[in-house]
Amino acid sequence: MRTPPCLLSLTLDSAVHNLSNITDLSPLPDHILIELFLRTLRTGKLTERVLKLFIATGKDEVFSLIQALNIQVTVTPVLPTSKLMSLSIKDDEIDIVIGALRPDLTSFMNEWRTIFSRFHLIIVKDPDLKEELKIPEGFNLDVYKKPDIDRVVGTSTSTIFSGYSCRYFGYLVSRKKYIISVDDDCYPAKDNKGILVDAVAQHITNLTTPATPFFFNTLYDPFTEGADFVRGYPFSLRSGVQCALSCGLWLNLADYDAPTQALKPEERNSRYVDAVLTVPARTLMPISGINIAFNREVIGPALLPSLRLGGEGKFRWETMEDIWSGMCVKVVCDHLGLGVKTGMPYVWRNDRGDAISSLRKEWEGVKLMEEVVPFFQSVRLSREATTTEDCVAEVANVVKEQLGSKDPMFARAAKAMVDWVKLWKSVGSSTSSPGA
Amino acid sequence: MAEPATATQAAAPAVSLLKDELDIVIPTIRNLDFLEMWRPFFQPYHLIIVQDGDPSKTIKVPEGFDYELYNRNDINRILGPKASCISFKDSACRCFGYMVSKKKYIFTIDDDCFYLGFCYYGQKLNPLIVLMGDLDTLVQICVAKDPSGKAINALEQHIKNLLSPSTPFFFNTLYDPFREGADFVRGYPFSLREGVPTAASHGLWLNIPDYDAPTQLVKPLERNTRYVDAVLTIPKGTLFPMCGMNLAFNRELIGPAMYFGLMGDGQPIGRYDDMWAGWCTKVICDHLGLGVKTGLPYIFHSKASNPFVNLRKEYKGIYWQEEIIPFFQQAVLPKDCTTVQKCYIELAKQVKEKLSKVDPYFDKLADAMVTWIEAWDELNPTGPVPNGKAA
Numbered sequence: 001m002r003t004p005p006c007l008l009s010l011t012l013d014s015a016v017h018n019l020s021n022i023t024d025l026s027p028l029p030d031h032i033l034i035e036l037f038l039r040t041l042r043t044g045k046l047t048e049r050v051l052k053l054f055i056a057t058g059k060d061e062v063f064s065l066i067q068a069l070n071i072q073v074t075v076t077p078v079l080p081t082s083k084l085m086s087l088s089i090k091d092d093e094i095d096i097v098i099g100a101l102r103p104d105l106t107s108f109m110n111e112w113r114t115i116f117s118r119f120h121l122i123i124v125k126d127p128d129l130k131e132e133l134k135i136p137e138g139f140n141l142d143v144y145k146k147p148d149i150d151r152v153v154g155t156s157t158s159t160i161f162s163g164y165s166c167r168y169f170g171y172l173v174s175r176k177k178y179i180i181s182v183d184d185d186c187y188p189a190k191d192n193k194g195i196l197v198d199a200v201a202q203h204i205t206n207l208t209t210p211a212t213p214f215f216f217n218t219l220y221d222p223f224t225e226g227a228d229f230v231r232g233y234p235f236s237l238r239s240g241v242q243c244a245l246s247c248g249l250w251l252n253l254a255d256y257d258a259p260t261q262a263l264k265p266e267e268r269n270s271r272y273v274d275a276v277l278t279v280p281a282r283t284l285m286p287i288s289g290i291n292i293a294f295n296r297e298v299i300g301p302a303l304l305p306s307l308r309l310g311g312e313g314k315f316r317w318e319t320m321e322d323i324w325s326g327m328c329v330k331v332v333c334d335h336l337g338l339g340v341k342t343g344m345p346y347v348w349r350n351d352r353g354d355a356i357s358s359l360r361k362e363w364e365g366v367k368l369m370e371e372v373v374p375f376f377q378s379v380r381l382s383r384e385a386t387t388t389e390d391c392v393a394e395v396a397n398v399v400k401e402q403l404g405s406k407d408p409m410f411a412r413a414a415k416a417m418v419d420w421v422k423l424w425k426s427v428g429s430s431t432s433s434p435g436a
Numbered sequence: 437m438a439e440p441a442t443a444t445q446a447a448a449p450a451v452s453l454l455k456d457e458l459d460i461v462i463p464t465i466r467n468l469d470f471l472e473m474w475r476p477f478f479q480p481y482h483l484i485i486v487q488d489g490d491p492s493k494t495i496k497v498p499e500g501f502d503y504e505l506y507n508r509n510d511i512n513r514i515l516g517p518k519a520s521c522i523s524f525k526d527s528a529c530r531c532f533g534y535m536v537s538k539k540k541y542i543f544t545i546d547d548d549c550f551y552l553g554f555c556y557y558g559q560k561l562n563p564l565i566v567l568m569g570d571l572d573t574l575v576q577i578c579v580a581k582d583p584s585g586k587a588i589n590a591l592e593q594h595i596k597n598l599l600s601p602s603t604p605f606f607f608n609t610l611y612d613p614f615r616e617g618a619d620f621v622r623g624y625p626f627s628l629r630e631g632v633p634t635a636a637s638h639g640l641w642l643n644i645p646d647y648d649a650p651t652q653l654v655k656p657l658e659r660n661t662r663y664v665d666a667v668l669t670i671p672k673g674t675l676f677p678m679c680g681m682n683l684a685f686n687r688e689l690i691g692p693a694m695y696f697g698l699m700g701d702g703q704p705i706g707r708y709d710d711m712w713a714g715w716c717t718k719v720i721c722d723h724l725g726l727g728v729k730t731g732l733p734y735i736f737h738s739k740a741s742n743p744f745v746n747l748r749k750e751y752k753g754i755y756w757q758e759e760i761i762p763f764f765q766q767a768v769l770p771k772d773c774t775t776v777q778k779c780y781i782e783l784a785k786q787v788k789e790k791l792s793k794v795d796p797y798f799d800k801l802a803d804a805m806v807t808w809i810e811a812w813d814e815l816n817p818t819g820p821v822p823n824g825k826a827a
Contacts, residue, residue, distance in 0.1 A: 215761065216676035218638065218730055219645060219660065226662060228655065231648040232677025232711040234761050235754065247609065254610060257622040264619065269610065271617055275664040283671035285607035286623025316622065323623035342609055369625040373606060 008032070012039055019050050026057045034061050046071070093177045094204065095296075097122045097170030100184055101163065101314055103131035110136055111187045115198050122170040124149075126314075128162050144169060152427060160416060163312060164289060164319050165305035171296065172427055178207055179300075180293040183316070186347040189251045192272050202345035203246045203293035206276055210240025211339020213281040221276040221341070240278075244299040244338040245329055248291035249273070250349040255288040257366060258317040261355035276343040281334050284376055287326020290316060291347045294329075298338065301388045301424040302329045306416035307409065309365050317358035320365035324413065327376040332391040335381040368409070375403055389421050396421075453595045455480040458541040459687075461533035465489040465525075472498050477591055481543075484533040486511075489525060506532060518811040521804040526700025527680075528709035534687060534694050535812050541598060542691070543591055543684040593667075593733035594637045594684035601631025602669040602727020612667040612729070631669075635690035635726040636717060639682035640664075641737040646679045648707075648754065649747035656743070667731040672722045675764055678714020682735045685717075689726055691816075692776045693717040695808045697801060704797050705756070706749030712801075715764045720779040723769045752795075759794045763787075777809050784809075 005013075012032070015022065016039050025033060037054055040046050051071065054062050065071075096119050098105075105123070109116070113136075121141035125133055127149055135143065149158040149169055161169045167181055180203050189197045209223040215237050222229045222238075229238050254269035261267070279285055294303060307324035333340050379398055385391045396417035403410035460481050462468070465488045471478060475498070483503035487495050491507035511532055512519045522532045527546065534542055600614040606628050613620045613629070620629050645660040670676050685694060693716050696709035721728055767786055773779040788802035 216670055216674050216730075218640060218676055218679070220664060226658065226660065228645070228647060228651055228658065230677050231646050231651075231679070231707070231750075232714075232757065233648075234757050236758050237761075249609065254619075255622050256619055257624075260619050260622075267617070267619070269617065271665055273611065273664055273666045274662055275666060279607055280671050280674035282673050283607050285609055286621050288609065288622065320623065326623075342607075366626065369623055370627055373625045373628070 012036055016040055016043055016045055019045055022053065024056075025053050028057070030059055030061055033057060033059060034065065037062060037065060041069075091118050092120070094119050094200070095122055095170070095174040095176040095179050096120070096200070097124065097167050097174065097179055097181045098184055099164055099167035099170070099181070100125045100133055101129065101166070102184055103129060104134045105184060106134050106136050108184050108187070109139065112182075113138070114196075115188060115200055119200065120176070122174055124161070124166040124170045126163055126166045127158060128314075144173070153423060157419070157423065160305045160308075160420075163314055163321075164316070165308075165321050167289070168303065168305045171300060171303055172424065174296060177295065177297050178204060178293065179296050180204075181289070181291075182347060183290045183349070185350045185352050186250070186290060187350065189272075189346040189348040191346075192274065197345050197347075199248060199291065199345040199347055200293075202276075203248065206246035206341045206344075207243050207293060207295055209243065211243040211278040211341055212237065212240045213278050213334070213339050216280055217277075220343070221278070224276060241337050241339050242295070242298065243278075243341055244295050244333050245287070245340045246293040247279075247285075247287055247326075247340065247342040248293070248345045248347060249343065250288075250290060251346050253349040253351050255290055255316060255349075256355075258355045258358040258363075259366065261317065262359055265355065272346060273343065276341050279330070279340045279342055284327060284330055284373065285342065286323050287329065287340075288316075289322030289325070290349065291345070299329060299333065299388055300428070301421055302332045302392055304328065304392065304417055304420040306420060307368075307413040308416075309368075310409065311360070311364060313358065315353040315358050317353065317355060318365075320368060323365075323369070324372065327372060328392065328395050328417070331376055331379050331381070331395060332388060335385065335391055336388070368407070371403065371406060371410075375399075389425065392417055392421050453592060454541060457539055458482075458543060458591075458595070459484050459533070459537040459539040461486065461530050461537065461542055461544045463488055463527040463530035463533070463546070464495060467495060468497050471501060475500070477589060482539070484537055486529050486533045488527070488529045504536070506536065514815070515811050518807045518814075521695070521698070521807040521811065523696065523699045523703070523709070524701040526703075526706060526709065528696035528699040530680075531694055531696040531713070531808075534691055535808075535815055537687060537691075540686060540688050541595070541684065542687050542694075543594060544680060546681060590639060590682065590733040590735050591684075594639060597637035597667055597729045597732075598634050598684060598686055600634065602634045602729055603628065603631045604669050604672040604722070604725075604727050605632075607671055608668075611731070612669070615667060632725050632727050633689060634669075634686065634729055635721050636678075636683070636685040636728045638676075638678055638714075638728065638730040639684075639733045639735060640731065641679075641681060642734045644737040646681065646737075649743045649750050650754070652743035652746065663734060664731065667729050670718070670728045670730055675715055675718050675761065676728075676730065678710050678717065680710030680713070681737070682733070683710070690717055690721065690776060692780055692809055692812045693720045695780075695805060698797075698804050704795070705752045707746060708750070708753040708757075711753070711757075715760070716780065716783055719764055719767050719769070719783065720776055723773065723779055724776070756794055759791065763790055777813060780809050781806060 012035055015036055019040065028036065040050060096116055098121060100123055117139060121139055123135065123141055123143045125143065125145045127146040133143065146158065149161055152173065171179055180200055182199065188199065191197050212222065215233060217233060218230050219227045221227060250269060251272065252268050304325050305321055307321055309318070309320055312319050330340055379395060381391055381394050385394050396414045399410055399417065400414035404414055458481055460478055461484045463486045468485065479500060483501055485497065485503055485505040487505060487507040491509040495505065497503055497505065508524070511522055515522070523529050530544055603613065606624060608624060609621050610618045612618060641660065642663065643659050645658065694713050695716070697712040699706050699709045718728055767783065769779050769782050773782050784802045784805035787798055787805065791798035
């Protein structure tokens with residue numbers, strides 16, 4: 001006759017069964033704790049949460065077991081990849097463009113590895129950066145450096161790609177439908193549940209579901225799971241329009257200007273707002289270049305390097321190029337009936353730079369916005385502008401006429417926009433690959 | 437796991453904000469037992485109860501509340517022939533309460549709340565369920581908790597929204613810049629950072645979302661479990677569907693625009709009262725440079741109204757809104773409309789001109805809009821200046 005299981009054994013089995021209700025293991029005597037650990041392993045119930053419970057007891061035996069068995073806390077699985085499949089977007093329709101303003105991309109690339117490694121990457125090195133780039137192995141990528149940029153656009157033109165504007169070169173040479181672009185000081189963020197945010201999947205979801213710019217939905221994005229159009233939303237507007245641009249947000253170091261950050265040096269953005277919403281038509285906003293994605297086929301030429309501050313520097317606080325470009329994009333989208341979304345995905349933006357020393361450089365940009373905003377709010381494009389290139393050319397014209405005389409910076413920007421359209425038409429149609 | 441809730445669980449705020457400046461307006465046709473449950477939150481405030489339906493019925497108000505109650509006879513007596521603009525047998529009658537209030541701020545809420553004291557643990561929420569009903573059916577409204585576990589005092593959040601500026605001229609990507617932990621982002625012009633006064637605060641609903649009848653029929657099981665921790669200003673020039681379930685506004689700034697239209701008994705349409713008020717309000721706010729916020733606070737809405745009943749009330753509205761919305765989107769108010777009343781009269785004129793052809797109802801509605809303003813001005817005369825002359 002088999003010996004019936006002892007009381008301790010039954011208790012341990014019951015404990016393993018009820019692991020989800022247990023919040024503290026420290027009262028357990030060591031030998032029971034170890035036995036429980038082994039049984040948990042044997043029954044396959046060791047999850048990250050349970051592992052943390054055991055680790056929290058602080059018992060050496062537990063640690064040595066963990067080490068001996070080489071148990072590792074795995075990176076939380078990136079869940080939305082299956083959603084990406086169901087949207088029938090092929091990986092080869094996407095390019096991830098990274099502007100490298102710092103030479104060592106090792107930790108950046110490694111943090112993003114689980115999300116980026118499926119896709120083709122275009123890394124564009126800031127032509128002003130002297131050091132060699134350090135990029136870890138295991139990615140499918142093309143790297144473009146100053147000589148490559150010179151070769152493609154000519155040495156005189158390559159200056160437009162200095163600093164943060166180097167990413168535009170990546171947009172120019174890409175041949176993919178969707179582009180996702182993140183600053184090199186941003187890492188994947190975690191959502192309110194502690195799950196790693198797949199920024200790529202969220203951007204793609206934003207770009208491939210309709211936008212609703214003509215009427216505001218109070219439950220935000222009606223196409224997201226668990227939401228819909230609210231009572232009072234006209235049915236004729238419920239099919240929405242194509243989304244051309246997806247603007248993400250930032251946890252930790254938000255995209256504040258230098259004066260704000262200098263005033264509140266300790267302020268960090270910890271509020272994860274679980275929403276995507278369409279920016280209404282004719283509403284303008286500051287579109288940050290730190291975390292964006294767009295449909296290159298539809299809106300490519302409108303993202304452009306053109307406004308360069310006199311004292312532009314290598315910190316976001318010291319630039320306005322993306323804000324200017326964003327105004328153009330929004331005006332063009334509004335004119336062409338395309339949508340712009342804002343909200344998720346979040347990225348985690350690392351602390352970098354000193355706001356106070358940047359104050360001097362960005363002040364110029366801050367002053368400019370007083371002119372720039374009313375100007376763009378008043379721009380109206382003609383009926384004949386039916387393509388993105390035409391729209392950009394028209395905006396450039398209006399910039400030259402109305403703003404050119406106020407500040408030479410605007411006149412230069414207008415010219416740069418016109419040149420960009422030409423460049424897009426010529427380079428955009430030929431193939432290119434980085435030199436040896 | 438059900439637990440009877442105690443008063444401490446629904447802890448009243450230590451300081452009742454604006455208690456001498458805010459009225460709570462409640463339309464009712466049944467009884468006011470729900471007030472017992474909201475006592476910790478509502479007792480400091482003055483209530484205006486608008487009793488719809490049979491005026492011979494006595495509605496008992498729980499002890500200890502400071503209130504005025506108006507039934508249909510009172511409405512007729514006070515407004516005389518102008519009483520025709522106040523809807524009968526529809527919660528739209530609540531706007532009478534806005535008219536007679538003497539306070540600066542209004543919070544409006546539906547009737548029939550019972551405190552069941554349910555405490556369950558949802559995904560992120562630990563709501564205490566309070567049963568509330570509107571005129572058609574019982575609606576449960578919870579005093580919800582935010583994801584950190586703090587009980588949400590919806591009224592307090594509305595007051596915060598109303599007391600801080602709005603930013604309708606330029607969109608801030610980090611939403612309300614006046615909230616703790618947020619600010620204006622890079623590129624936001626400094627000249628626009630002062631903002632404008634906030635006229636209305638539009639809260640949202642967890643669990644049963646405010647869907648129209650067709651959507652309710654297609655998705656009867658859909659629940660809104662997403663707590664979006666944001667308040668944002670609805671940009672100028674953008675219209676939105678304003679739901680009256682969880683709404684607060686500055687009566688001094690926008691009161692006359694909060695007319696909830698002709699609904700209910702004898703009218704061809706229902707469930708568009710708040711929509712109509714919202715479109716008028718937004719157009720006028722945009723014209724006068726006032727702000728409207730949406731987002732927090734959330735209330736917990738637990739029982740949906742009958743979608744078939746709703747469909748019968750709404751279906752005309754569903755067709756008509758295709759005309760109404762372009763009308764409001766294109767409405768332009770002349771520069772000399774410098775007060776809410778003037779804007780509203782002008783809107784009424786345009787409604788008569790442009791929407792009467794959609795249905796004769798709009799002709800009646802336009803007249804009622806004018807009657808409303810006349811009644812409003814009668815009950816809210818601008819006082820004489822100190823030397824005795826009229827303003």
